[in-house]
Amino acid sequence: MKNKATIKISPALLALTLCLMKESAFSKNQSTTEAQFNWGNLTDLNTVEFNSFNSKNDLLTSINYKNRAESFASVPFSEKNILDSLKNTSTKASNTITSTTKSGVQNKIVTVNFTAINKANNESVLADFIITSERTGEIFKGSTSSKNTFFSIQLSQQDNLKVSVRADGFADGNSTISIKDFVNTNHHEFAIPLVFERYPLSIKVLDADTKESIKNAQVKVVDLNASEIKNASKKPNSDDYSANLKLSSKYEFIINAEDYIELKEKVLKAPQGNSVNFMLYKNSLPVHFEVIDAETEKPIKAFINVKLEHLKRNIVFKNEVKASVRVSSQEIFTVETAAEHYITKQSTFNMADFNPTKKYVYTIRLERNLHHLTIKTKNKLNGEPIIADKIELVNLSNKANQPKIEKLKNGDVLISLIPEDKYHLEINTNGFEKYQQEFVKLKQAELDCFLTPKQKIKGLVLSAIDSTSGKILPATFKITGNKTKKAFTVNTSNDVTEYHLALTEKDNYQIESFAKDYELKVEQVQYASSKKAVFYTVLLKRKPAVNSSKSVATVDVPKTKAPIESSKVKDFVQIEHGQSITLDNVYFEQSSFILQSVSYEELDKMVELLKNAPQVKIEISGHTDNIGDTRLNFALSENRARVVFNYFVSKGINENRLHYKGYGSNKPLLPNNSEENKKKNRRVELTVL
Numbered sequence: 001m002k003n004k005a006t007i008k009i010s011p012a013l014l015a016l017t018l019c020l021m022k023e024s025a026f027s028k029n030q031s032t033t034e035a036q037f038n039w040g041n042l043t044d045l046n047t048v049e050f051n052s053f054n055s056k057n058d059l060l061t062s063i064n065y066k067n068r069a070e071s072f073a074s075v076p077f078s079e080k081n082i083l084d085s086l087k088n089t090s091t092k093a094s095n096t097i098t099s100t101t102k103s104g105v106q107n108k109i110v111t112v113n114f115t116a117i118n119k120a121n122n123e124s125v126l127a128d129f130i131i132t133s134e135r136t137g138e139i140f141k142g143s144t145s146s147k148n149t150f151f152s153i154q155l156s157q158q159d160n161l162k163v164s165v166r167a168d169g170f171a172d173g174n175s176t177i178s179i180k181d182f183v184n185t186n187h188h189e190f191a192i193p194l195v196f197e198r199y200p201l202s203i204k205v206l207d208a209d210t211k212e213s214i215k216n217a218q219v220k221v222v223d224l225n226a227s228e229i230k231n232a233s234k235k236p237n238s239d240d241y242s243a244n245l246k247l248s249s250k251y252e253f254i255i256n257a258e259d260y261i262e263l264k265e266k267v268l269k270a271p272q273g274n275s276v277n278f279m280l281y282k283n284s285l286p287v288h289f290e291v292i293d294a295e296t297e298k299p300i301k302a303f304i305n306v307k308l309e310h311l312k313r314n315i316v317f318k319n320e321v322k323a324s325v326r327v328s329s330q331e332i333f334t335v336e337t338a339a340e341h342y343i344t345k346q347s348t349f350n351m352a353d354f355n356p357t358k359k360y361v362y363t364i365r366l367e368r369n370l371h372h373l374t375i376k377t378k379n380k381l382n383g384e385p386i387i388a389d390k391i392e393l394v395n396l397s398n399k400a401n402q403p404k405i406e407k408l409k410n411g412d413v414l415i416s417l418i419p420e421d422k423y424h425l426e427i428n429t430n431g432f433e434k435y436q437q438e439f440v441k442l443k444q445a446e447l448d449c450f451l452t453p454k455q456k457i458k459g460l461v462l463s464a465i466d467s468t469s470g471k472i473l474p475a476t477f478k479i480t481g482n483k484t485k486k487a488f489t490v491n492t493s494n495d496v497t498e499y500h501l502a503l504t505e506k507d508n509y510q511i512e513s514f515a516k517d518y519e520l521k522v523e524q525v526q527y528a529s530s531k532k533a534v535f536y537t538v539l540l541k542r543k544p545a546v547n548s549s550k551s552v553a554t555v556d557v558p559k560t561k562a563p564i565e566s567s568k569v570k571d572f573v574q575i576e577h578g579q580s581i582t583l584d585n586v587y588f589e590q591s592s593f594i595l596q597s598v599s600y601e602e603l604d605k606m607v608e609l610l611k612n613a614p615q616v617k618i619e620i621s622g623h624t625d626n627i628g629d630t631r632l633n634f635a636l637s638e639n640r641a642r643v644v645f646n647y648f649v650s651k652g653i654n655e656n657r658l659h660y661k662g663y664g665s666n667k668p669l670l671p672n673n674s675e676e677n678k679k680k681n682r683r684v685e686l687t688v689l
Contacts, residue, residue, distance in 0.1 A: 108156070108182045109154050109155065109156045110154065110155055110179075110182055110185060110186055110187055110188065111152050111153075111154055111186065111187035111188075112152065112153050112154070112155060112161070112179060112187065112188045112189075112190070113150040113151070113152045113187060113188065113189045113190070114129055114131070114150065114151045114152070114153075114163065114165075114189075114190050114192065115144060115149050115150050115151070115189070115190070115191050115192070116129075116144065116165050116167055116173065116191070116192050116193075116194055117191045117192070117193055117194070118170075118193075118194060118196060119193035119194060119195050119196075120195075120196055124144070124149045125144075125167045125170065125194055126143070126144055126145060126146065126167060126168075127143065127144055127165050127166060127167035127170075127173075127192075127194070128141075128142075128143045128165070128166045128167070129141065129142050129143065129144075129151045129163065129164070129165055130163075130164040131153060131161050131162070131163050131164075132161065132162040132164075133159050133160075133161060134159065134160040134161070134162065135157070135158075135159045135160070136159075140153045150189070155179055157182070158179060158180050158182065159178075159179050160176060160177070160178050160179070161176070161177045161178075161179060162174075162175075162176050163175050163176070163177055163190070163192060165192045165194065167194055169196060169197060169198045169244070170194040170195060170196055170197050170198075171194065171195045171197040171248065173192045173193065173194045173195075175192060177190055196247075197246050197247050197248060198244050198245060198246050198247065199244075199245055199247060199270050199274055200242060200243075200244055200245075200274060201242065201243045201244075201245050201267075201270075201271075201274055201275070201276065202235075202240055202241075202242055202274060202275040202276075203219055203232055203240060203241040203242065203243065203253075203275075203276055203278065204239075204240050204241075204275070204276070204277045204278070205217040205219065205239075205241070205255055205257065205277075205278050205280060206277055206278070206279055206280070207260075207279075207280060207282070208279035208280060208281045208282075208284075208326060209281070209282070209311070209313075213239040213240075214239070214257045214260065214280060215239055216257065216258070217241075217255055217256065217257040217260075217280070218231070218255070218256045218257070219231065219232035219241045219243075219253060219254075219255050219278075220232070220253065220254040220255075221243050221245070221251055221252075221253060222251060222252040222253070222254065223246070223249050223250075223251060224249065224250040224251060224252055224266075225246075225248070225249040225250060226249065230243070232253075245270070247270060250266065250267070250268045250269075251266065251267045251268075252264060252265070252266045252267075253265050253266075253267060253278065255278050255280060257280055259282055259283065260280040260281065260282055260283075261280065261281050261282075261283060261284060261285070261356070263278055263279075263280055265278060281326040281328075282328065283328055283329055284326040284327055284328040284329075284331075285326065285327060285351070285354065285355075285356060285358075285360060286324050286325070286326055286327075286360070287324065287325055287326075287327045287333075287349075287351075287360040287361075287362070288322065288323070288324045288359075288360065288361045288362070289304060289306075289322065289323045289324070289335060289337075289361075289362050289363075289364060290321065290322050290361070290362070290363050290364065291304065291320075291321060291322075291337055291339065291364045291366060292363060292364070292365055292366070293342075293365070293366065293368070294365035294366060294367045294368075295367075295368070295401070296400070296401065297365075299321040299322075300321065300339050300342065300366055301319045301320060301321055301339065302319075302320065302321070302337050302338060302339040302342075302364075302366065303316075303317070303318055303319070303337070303338045303339065304316070304317040304320060304323045304335065304336075304337055305317075305335070305336040305337075306323070306325050306333055306334075306335050307333060307334045307335075307336070308325075308327070308331055308332075308333050309331070309332040309333060309334070310328070310330070310331050310332065311328075311331070327351050327360075328351070328354075329351055329354040330350075330351060330352065330354065331350065331351045332348070332349075332350045332351075333348070333349055333350070333351075334346060334347070334348045334349075335347045335348075335349065335362070335364065337364050337366060339366055341368060341369055341418065341419070341420060342366040342367065342368055342369055343366065343367050343368070343369050345364060345365075345366055345367075347362070347364060349362065368416075368418055369419075370416040370417060370418060370419075371416070371417045371418075371419045371442065371443075372414060372415075372416055372417075372445070373414070373415050373416075373417055373442060373444075373445065373446070373447055374408075374412050374413070374414050374445060374446045374447070375391065375412060375413040375414075375415065375425070375427075375446075375447050375449060376412050376446060376447070376448050376449065377391075377411070377412075377413075377427055377429070377435075377449050377451055378448055378449065378450050378451070379432075379450070379451060379453065380450040380451055380452045380453070380498075381452075381453055381461055381498050381499075381500045382496045382498060382499065382500060383450075383495050383496040383497070384496070385410075385411060386411075386429060386432070386451055387411035387429075388411075388413070388427050388428070388429040388451075389428055389429040389430055390427070390428045390429070391405060391413050391425070391426075391427050392425070392426045392427075392428075393405060393415055393423055393424070393425050393426075394423065394424045394426075395418070395421050395422075395423055396421070396422040396423060396424055396438070397418075397420075397421035397422045398418075398421060401418065401421075403415050403416055403417055403418075403423070404416055417442065419441055419442075420440075420441065421440065422438065422439070422440040423438065423439055423440065424436070424437075424438050425437045425438070425439070425449070427449055427451065429451065431453060431454055432451040432452060432453055432454060433451065433452045433453075433454055435449055435450075435451050435452075437449065439666075440666075441666070443630045444630055444631040444634060445631075446631075453500075459500055459501045459502040459503040459534070460479070460500075460501045460503060460509070460525070460527065460534050460535075460536055461498050461499070461500050461501075461534065461535040461536065462477050462479075462490065462492070462498065462499045462501060462511070462536055462537075462538070463475075463492060463497055463498045463499070463535075463536075463537050463538070463646065464477075464492065464513055464515055464537070464538045464539075464540050465537060465538075465539060465540070465643070465646050465647075465650070466518075466539075466540060466542065466594075467539035467540060467541045467542075468541075468542065468595075468597055469589075469594035469595045469596070469597075469643075470593075470594070470595035470643035470644070470646060470647050471593065471594050471595070471643070472494075472497045472639075472642070472643070472646070473492075473515045473518065473540060474491070474492055474493045474494055474497075474515065474516075475491070475492050475513055475514060475515040475518075475538070475540065476489065476490070476491050476513070476514040476515070477489070477490050477491070477492075477499070477511055477512070477513055477514075477538070478511070478512040478514075479501060479509050479510070479511050480509065480510045480512075481505070481507045481508075481509055482507060482508045482509065482510065483505075483507045483508075484505065484507060488501060498535075503527055506527060506528050507527055508524060508525070508526050508527070509524070509525050509526075509527055510522065510523070510524055510525075511523050511524075511525055511536070511538065513538040513540060515540050517542060517543055518540040518541060518542055518543060519540065519541045519542075519543055521538060521539075521540055521541070523538065535649060535655045537646050537649050537650045539650050577688050577689070578687065578688065579687070579688060580621075580685045580686065580687040580688075581685065581686055582669075582683045582684070582685050583599075583602055583603075583606070583644075583683070583684045583685070583686065584602075585598070585599060585601070585602040586599040586602055586603065586644070586684050587599050588640055588643075591628075591636070592636075593636060593639035593640045593642075593643050595643050595644075595647070603644065603647055603648070603651075604651070606648070606686070607648060607651040607652070607653060610648065610653050610657070611652070611653070614657075616657070616688060617656075617657045617658070617659075617688070617689040618657065618658060618659070618686050618687060618688060618689060619658075619659045619660070619661060619686070619687045619689055620641045620644050620645050620648075620658060620659070620660040620661075620684065620685075620686060621637075621641055621660070621661050621662070621663055621667075621684070621685045621686075621687060622636070622637030622638055622639070622640040622641035622660075622661075622662045622663065622684055623637055623662075623663050623664070623665070623667060623668070623681060623682065623683050623684070623685065624636055624637050624664055624665050624681070624682055625665055625668070625672050625678035625679075625681045625682055626665040626668070626672045626678075626681075627672075627678065630664060630665070633664040633665050634662050634663075634664035635662070636662070636664075637662030637663055637664050638660070638661065638662025639662070640662070640684060641660035641661060641662055641684060642660050644660070644684055645658050645659075645660040659689065665681070668681045669681055669683070
């Protein structure tokens with residue numbers, strides 16, 4: 001813009017002209033000012049015209065010169081006074097500079113100072129500035145230094161400034177600043193906070209086997225965001241490396257060393273402690289293992305022990321589904337894999353076909369450590385084997401993992417069980433009632449399942465027991481019909497404890513029962529049923545022992561505690577379905593199913609209660625402690641339950657209301673960790689069905 005101004009100056013100020021021409025500008029930026037002067041008539045120096053001013057920054061207007069000239073007019077004419085006055089006037093002009101527009105309005109010029117600071121500690125940061133005026137589009141560029149921490153610009157009018165700041169190691173800073181107050185402020189100062197963007201990373205390159213530093217490795221750092229590749233610097237007097245990384249970037253490291261396999265590894269964020277170790281393997285490749293169930297092919301957590309034969313080194317993984325190791329060329333390695341409930345497996349591999357481009361993945365299939373159980377089906381009445389039509393076994397713990405059933409030539413069935421799972425067994429065959437049983441953690445190799453014949457055949461089911469102990473006896477029975485006079489002689493044995501005598505006619509029968517060392521017993525039995533068999537148990541009394549020195553026979557009575565009246569028996573008929581009570585006063589001989597006579601009182605009370613509650617059905621269950629052979633414990637518990645069953649039947653309780661079963665040591669009341677607890681676990685229970 002060109003402005004024309006005319007001012008009057010006195011002759012005393014002629015010397016000032018030369019000074020003013022030498023001083024081309026009074027702004028902080030020392031911008032060059034060009035002026036054309038019209039001196040007019042040299043003899044009349046009352047006026048001086050300043051025709052045009054071409055200035056980039058901070059020009060002195062005609063009013064400035066007039067003001068400065070007037071200030072010199074009051075100073076005695078000398079070079080020193082003129083220079084001093086010029087200096088003082090110049091200082092004022094740099095802080096408060098005004099210009100006159102064509103309309104005669106004076107605009108104030110202010111200085112705006114910018115600096116960059118570290119946001120973390122507010123310390124100054126050397127930075128580059130790019131400032132853009134929204135009003136004029138003018139761009140100001142500059143930098144700060146250690147000597148001058150401010151970058152300054154001058155504005156003559158209100159404006160909005162876009163400020164962009166860049167500093168090494170910091171994220172770029174951008175902001176918009178509004179400059180409005182030109183009345184009360186001569187200058188503005190703004191600090192632009194910057195966020196530190198980089199972090200120093202310490203890098204170690206180690207041998208994966210020896211964990212020693214590898215010298216002369218090459219570490220390349222790839223900035224994945226900027227697609228830049230740089231080499232990490234070697235630290236002085238050290239085998240370690242360093243790199244200055246951006247917090248906002250993601251990196252990939254490429255590490256090479258002679259005789260080692262190249263390693264590529266990504267670092268997506270600053271690691272803890274700003275340090276990282278890279279392991280290089282000598283001419284080795286990764287080998288991967290996965291452990292699965294051989295049948296279901298589902299993953300299994302296992303103990304994996306990898307034995308490297310050449311290196312003589314073991315690498316162990318605990319409770320892992322997958323594992324990986326580095327294996328060198330020509331290495332031979334053995335993998336031992338073990339998991340709970342599975343058979344331990346050993347597998348041997350080698351790296352004879354060592355190929356860096358090949359992926360080595362081995363799947364290890366483990367087989368369940370199964371328990372093999374033979375199921376034998378027998379006729380409950382005579383103990384004879386039965387070939388079942390259908391045997392079903394359902395895994396209640398895991399329905400997806402059902403056992404395999406194999407029929408043997410002799411009619412038995414072999415099944416393979418997962419020991420810790422629970423199973424439901426069901427047997428169906430023509431002419432017999434359905435058989436059902438649930439079991440878990442079976443340890444015996446054989447399971448006898450006694451099937452009850454369906455009641456289609458008329459007849460008597462005969463058995464004999466010791467009247468004192470309840471022990472099942474092998475006996476001979478002679479049955480004679482009173483009407484028909486037909487006679488039958490049948491036998492039971494230790495294996496076949498019941499005999500089923502088919503009868504087709506109603507009659508009163510005389511039964512003569514014989515057993516070795518027992519008295520003959522003759523009884524009358526009325527057979528009046530036409531639909532089902534009648535179970536009849538004969539109580540035989542042992543013959544008195546004859547003492548050669550005494551004429552009087554004696555009977556050995558077990559020494560036991562006097563019976564105690566059981567409150568449980570009194571309340572038994574009041575308990576709910578599925579609940580149980582223990583018969584406290586029922587005793588057997590040690591490790592035997594011989595019932596002691598002291599138990600009769602308790603059992604007789606139970607008989608009376610059952611007679612008074614004909615709707616109640618019960619299961620008689622026998623239980624032992626965990627001492628001894630499991631199979632013998634099962635047999636002992638079932639025989640004890642059977643003795644009580646026979647006692648109730650002998651006292652007139654319909655056997656259709658009764659069921660007996662032995663559980664061995666499978667259902668303890670208390671842990672078998674003391675003699676007192678074991679005693680309580682040896683018991684007979686009654687459960688309402």
